[in-house]
Amino acid sequence: MEDDITSSSSSTLSYGQVITRNSVGVALPIPHGSQNSHDESPPLRTLDDVRDQVATTIAVRTLRDAETVDACKVGVYFTLDRAADNQFLGQIASALRRLCRLHAKPYLFALGVPSRGPALSASPLLICGSSERAVESAGLLVRTKLLNRVESERFDSVRTHWVARVRDLASSSFDAAALWDAVCKAARAPIDPLVPPPGSRSIAQILADARARLERLTPQRAYEALTDTSRPWPVVLVDIRPEAQRQVEGGIRGAMIIERNVLEWRFDPQCPHRLSVADRYDLQVVIFCQESFTSSLAAASLHDLGMLQATDIIGGFAAWKEARLPLEVEIAPSIVASFDD
Known part of the structure; x- marks a missing residue:
């Protein structure tokens, strides 16, 4: 014993x-x-x-x-x-x-x-x-x-x-x-649901941190970047909104439609499932959603892949329409041929 x-x-x-x-x-x-x-x-x-x-x-x-x-x-x-x-x-x-x-x-x-x-x-x-x-x-x-x-x-x-x-x-x-x-x-004491655990961040903090990493564009500046043929790097416009929202709100003809759940796979130059245009790290990816909340997080995610020119449109598609910019954008000719997956 x-x-x-x-x-x-x-x-x-x-x-x-x-x-x-x-x-x-x-x-x-x-x-x-x-x-x-x-x-x-x-x-x-x-x-x-x-x-x-x-x-x-x-x-x-x-x-x-x-x-x-x-x-x-x-x-x-x-x-x-x-x-x-x-x-x-x-x-x-x-x-x-x-x-x-x-x-x-x-x-x-x-x-x-x-x-x-x-x-x-x-x-x-x-x-x-x-x-x-x-x-x-x-x-x-x-x-x-x-x-x-x-x-x-x-x-x-x-x-x-x-x-x-x-x-x-x-x-x-x-x-x-x-x-x-x-x-x-x-044996751990029950967690107060109103007290965040150590290391957590609110979505407001996450969004602010993401936007601090970006050189965000107004709708007018985004339009100018898309139609400027003198820039040495390619520029693409990406709509990440879900299909149901695009059907209700409309869209911009010429924008690449890539829903949020596959964005990183399409723009990682090291990924075998990338787009043909995503073969260089200086590619400028201009992302928009409806009001520019999801787009900021998405652009910051591309920064983590090394796509440091990725950014989003301030105010999203709603701000684009409010600025009365054309809903049919003529993309720079050097980019059109690279839109195929």
């Missing part, structure tokens, strides 16, 4: 045999015929007394080795006694509950018995905690991690104990790592 947490040359060997441990003050039966100062023999200890003592010792050691996640004590323990059962795991869980209540600490622990025998049959696993939510979450995570190995799972009446039988439990180091991962993640 498990060692005591205090240093001693003696140890608990089994539920029915206990060696005296003076260092922790364990009261043991006095041999037959011995008398104390009052000539009275102390009551004999039962097997249940020994099991309770061993369970408490294990609980103390498990709590000592626990980690803290969001102020919650978490841990995993596999008993060395393969003859242990659900009842004994329950005794350890009760001892953990008493200790954690004494220190006013929330807790979540996984307690298991390694599988035994040549077939490594199913053996008990118990998850205990101070929170119904955490215990339920840990049980779901364990079932997901130990796929097709969890049997006869159930909760106790107050749903602070999740009990199951697991095939091949602790037959590899993966099981301990999986249980630690499950209890650590389940």
